Amino acid sequence: MRSVDDIDFARLTDRAFHPSPVAWEDEVLYFLMVDRFSDGRERDWRDNDGVTVAFGETPPLRPENHGNAMGTEAERAAWRDAGERWAGGTLRGLRGKLGYLRRLGITAVWVSPILKQVPGAESYHGYGTQDFLDVDPHFGTAADLRDLVAAAHGMGIRVILDVVLNHTGDVFDYAVPSPVWDGGTVFPVAGFRDAEGKPTLPFGPLTDRDTGVWPAELQDLGTFTRAGRIRDWDHWPEYLRGDFQALKDVALLRPDGGPSTALVALTRAYQFWLAFADLDGFRVDTVKHMDPAAARYFASSIHEFAVSIGKENFYLIAEITGPRSFAYRTLEAVGMDAALGIADVQDHLEWLVKGRQRPAEYFGLFRDALQDGKDSHTWYRNRVVTGYDDHDQVRKGARKARFAATEHGDRLAVAALALNAATLGIPCVYYGSEQLFDGEGGDDRYLREAMFGGAFGPFRSRGRHAFDEDHPVYRQLARILAVRRAVPALRRGRQYLRPISGDGEHFGLPEPVGDGPMRSVVPWSRIFAGREVVCAINTDPFLPRTAWVTVDAALHPPGSVLTCLFNTDQHHEGTTVSASARNGSAILITVPAGGFVVFGS
Structure with a gap:
């Protein structure tokens, strides 16, 4: 498909779809980055049926393997550098680990973005999309996505796909060097990037799917705000119109306030993926940086489409950074279902368990909704996704660290996972927490260890996978989630x-x-x-x-x-x-x- 007009929605939707859950607060989410989870080459792990797989290339990680990539300065540098590049995880690899997740007690897997990235870029995280109508070959194929979701549904696991519509990848270059926001100036552009990444192509119809941006509806100059890089992430309207570093901001509204051609096309593209793969929800990236009217159009269109094919409770989880009060207001304004990225929830949960904050600070968060005219019990139980570790830890600024890395976090991890699972909200486990991953450092990469080993394995290792179902934290979390399933009061x-x-x-x-x-x-x-x-x-x-x-x-x-x-x-x-x-x-x-x-x- 080259255009959203090429999508045959009548044929696509002429089948039965997997139903939505009755109550999302009954679910337990698990967030993973596809590139960092599994490449399918592990050995001595348990397959989806619980049978030990004795073949494969990568053996299990043992305590004595911790630090095996740190022998020399050259080896240490190689490990660090590997964390900035594609590691090799795939959708097929994830499909093979669904049993690992089911036995842990996970009921919904949140998958990082998998659409086609700008060729040649090391955007393993998936947030630099170049083609919204194709899956990136690093991750696999569209069929792999569909097969993953079907297999997950067969095992009682729902799939939430991370989606991006606020921006594209670095698909064009400016005609001036590295412009930054200066009050709303629209900067001149040099052109779309060609297959070698050079800005040699004029805006307008393209033919090569590895160049510019797709679908074709996005190839107009007016698709982009062209306002330069954001400097102040909390300054309005800079945070709405500026670029995320090299990623290019999309103009989602027309001057008259209606949905732009780009927004309509992106919405149709995500409706396609919803139906094609039979997805259960979207985690919507960077909602703070979208005009509320644009986010509301997307939410309404997705919800209506989902209902029309039988998904009555398709969930939209909005990433909304900033103060909790801002998240409340934004969530209500845009019509999405739950907020993610409420920093004070994450912060108070972590530091309560580590004994550095009063417990009333955390539990008080679930009472303040009354100030907004909400009943805390009914609002929080399914309107907030809670957790403590994640892939970027915006709340920690320049010094990032997983929970297990500091303040005896390795000994307190079970308490943190239990507090998350047994208090209000929809709990979310960040991959590797059940294996005590302890990444820390001044860059996001250290929070994104490759579970399957490779060149950037956990605990500063290489060549060893961490799918250990006998790990004491994995086993305790599985037991905690089992009692959560059995006792309605712990969920509702x-x-x-x-x-x-x-x-x-x-x-x-x-x-x-x-x-x-x-x-x-x-x-x-x-x-x-x-x-x-x-x-x-x-x-x-x-x-x-x-x-x-x-x-x-x-x-x-x-x-x-x-x-x-x-x-x-x-x-x-x-x-x-x-x-x-x-x-x-x-x-x-x-x-x-x-x-x-x-x-x-």
């Missing part, structure tokens, strides 16, 4: 941070004491349909902690019995505690070091 219930006591007499919310990190039991309740489930993590990475925990006296009056439904020390599951007449009603619980417990009746 209201939540309350609970006061604690060391002596059973003096109660208060857990707080840091002194200058050091808070080492404490942090408990909360989830209440749904008259049932209270009590959860707690321990922010002490070395020692178990015991505390009296307040419970709802009406639901669990003194004398009532609660059963341990989950404990990271599995031997304690099935044991019981009795509520005592303390602070109304309270139970005495012990949480293992860096661990998690759940009690219910």
